[in-house]
Amino acid sequence: MKNLFSILSRKRRLTVFIASFIVFVASTGGILYETTKKTIVFTIDGHEKVIKTHKETVQGIFDDQNISLRSEDYVFPAVNTRVKNNLKIVWKPAKQVQLVTDGEKKTVWTTATTVAQLLKEQKVALKEQDKVYPRPAVKIKSKLKVTVKSAFPLTLVDGGVEHQVWSTSTTVADFLVQQGITLNQLDRVDPKPEDPVKENGVINVIRVEKVTDVVEEPVEFAVVTKQDNNLTQGTETVVTEGQKGLLQKTYEVVLENGKEVVRNLLNETKLKEKQDKVVAVGTMTFAQQVSRGAASGQEIYVSSTAYTASCNGCSGTTATGINLRVNPNVKVIAVDPNIIPLGTKVYVDGYGYAVAADTGSAIKGYKIDVFFPSKSDAFRWGNKKVKIRIL
Template structure:
C-alpha cells in the first residue's frame, strides 16, 4: 500500500504544479492584453507630414513631448495642448520660423507660421500699397531666416519735355527713378536735379529734351552805293547809272532746341551764292545860273518861285511806316521809283511846282505829309539806304517858274 500511496502523491503534486503554471501564464497574457488595449491610435501631422501613431499620452502636450517637440507659443498647434488624447484624434503642429521684416530701413524680428509673404504681412496687419516694393514677392514661400523688405512708395512729379505727370516711386536716386520709370535719355538731354541726387517725396524731376539740328538759310546781301562826279549834270542833281543788284549768301547754323523751342543758334559756315552788284549814282557838278526876276507883279506863289530860300530836308521811301506808296497828287512811287518827288507844305510851296533842291536835283512838289509844316521838305528815294544816307540837313531850294 505504501508504494501506491507515494505514487499517487507524486502524481498529485505534478498536476498541481502544472495547474499553477497555467494560471500564471493566463494571468500574464490577460495583463498584457489589457495594457495594449489602453493605447490610442492618433494621426499626427508635423510641418505638413502626416503619420499614424499609438500613444499612452494623456493630452496633446504630452504626445508632442513623446515626439521630442517643445512647442513655442508662436507655433501652430491644433487642437490645443491641453486637449485629451482620444482614438482617431488628428493633431497638427507647424513650427514657427524666425524672419526679419524691414520697412523703410526699420528692422523687426518675428516668428511666424505663415505660408507666404503675403499671409505673413496680413497676420501682422501690415498694409501694402499698389506702388510699394515688396521683396521677395507676396507669393513667395516663407523660409527660416528669410529677410522680407518693404519700401513704401511716395509721389514724385515727372516733367518730360515740358509734359508733367505725378508718379509713385521707391527709388533712392534720380538715376534709379528714371530707370524704374523706363525713361530713355538722349545724348544732350538735361536732367534736373542731377542723376546722383536723392529722390524725395513731392520733388519734381525735369527731363529737358535737347536736340541739335542743322539749319541752312539764304539771306540777301545789300549792294554798295558808288557815287561818281558828272559835270554834265546840274550841281547837286543825282542820276542812277546802274541800279545795283542784291547778292545772296547761304548760312549754315547749328540750332539748339530745348523741348522743341530754339534757345541757341551757332553759325558754322557761310557760302556766297550770288555776288552783289553796286549801285552807281552820278552826282552833277555843273553850275546852273539862276534866272533873274523880271520884277513884274506876281502872286504869292510867283514871289516864292522867284526866290531861293533854305529849308530843313529829310528823306522817305515808298515803303516807310504808314506810307501807302501813292503821293497826295496820285503818283504811284512804287511803280515809278525813278521819279524825283518832294513832299512840301502847300502854303509855302504850291503842289505841282517844279523845284531844284541842293544836293538832290530837279524835282516836283507832288506830296504832303502830316509832319511837313512850314519851311520843311521830305525828299523821295526808292531805296532805304539812300534815304538813310540823306539823313536830316538844311539845304537851299529854288522854286522854278
C-alpha cells in the same frame, strides 16, 4: 533509481508550465496595453501622421514626440486639452523672419503661411503701387527676408511732357530704370542721377539733340553816291542798279525738348556776289549852267506853251537831270538848243527868271515850253507869244 527519474520529470514539466504561463501573461498584457492606446491624428506643419498614445494631455503628446514648443507656435487644441480617441492636433511651428519696411528692420516669429498673411499679421497696409519682395504669394520659410517699399508720388517731366507717377526708388538713376526711361547721349536729367528721390519731387528729363540747318540769306547791297558836275545840284540819277547777293549759311542747332536754345555758325558760302547801287548826285549850280554861246542881254520873241512834270510823255526829269517832282518850285523852260543852248539863264516876261534846262519833241525853233508845278497854272498860261531876255 526509477523514483529519481520520476521526480526530475515532474520538475521539468513544472518549469515549462511556469515559463509558458509567464509568456502568456506577458503577451496578454502587451496586447492589452496596445489595445488601450488612443489614436491621434497629428498635423505637423501641414503634414499629417497618425500616432497611438496613452498620454493624458496634448502637452504630453508633444513631450512624447520630443517637440519643444515656442510661445509663438500655433497649437490646436490647447496644450492642456485632455486626449481622447481620434483627437486631431494641429501644430504650426513659428518661423523666424526678417521684415524690412522702408529700411526699418525687425525680426519676427510667425506661423503665417504666405508673405501676404505675414504682412496682414504685422498690420502692414499696402497700396497698389507699393513693392514687396518676395511676392505676396510666396510661402514663408525660416530665415526669409521680406522687404516692403512704400511708393510715393512724383512728377515726371519727360521731354516737356508732364506725368504723375508713383515710385519706390531711392535714387534718380533707379527711378529712371523703374520707369523704363532711356537717356540718349546728349540728354540730361535734373536732379542728377546719383541724387536721392524725394516724395512729391520733380524729375525733369531734358531731351537734347543737335541738328544741322542750312539757310540762304540775302546780302543787302550798299548805295554808293558819286558827285557829277554835269548834273544840276540837288538832282540824282542811277548809274548802276543794285542787286542783292546770296549767302548760304550752315548752322549747328541745339534743341532742348524740341526748342532751339543754341545756334552756332559752322560755315558760309557765297552763292551770288552783291552789286552796289551807284547814284550820281548833281553838283552843278545855276550859275554854271549859263550857255557861253548866247549873247548876254539879247532879247528874242518866241511862242510859248506850258507843261507839268506829270504831262503825257513827261518823265518828270529834265534833259539836264533836274527832277521836277522833287523840285516843284524850280523855274525851268524847254527850248530848242539850236536857238537857246541848254543851261542858259533867261528872263521870261510874265514868268520870271528861269533856266533853259529841258527839251521837247514839239519844241522847235523859236518856241519854248514853260514849267509849272500844277496843271491849273499851266492852263492859265495857255499859248502866247512872249519876250525872252538872255542873261
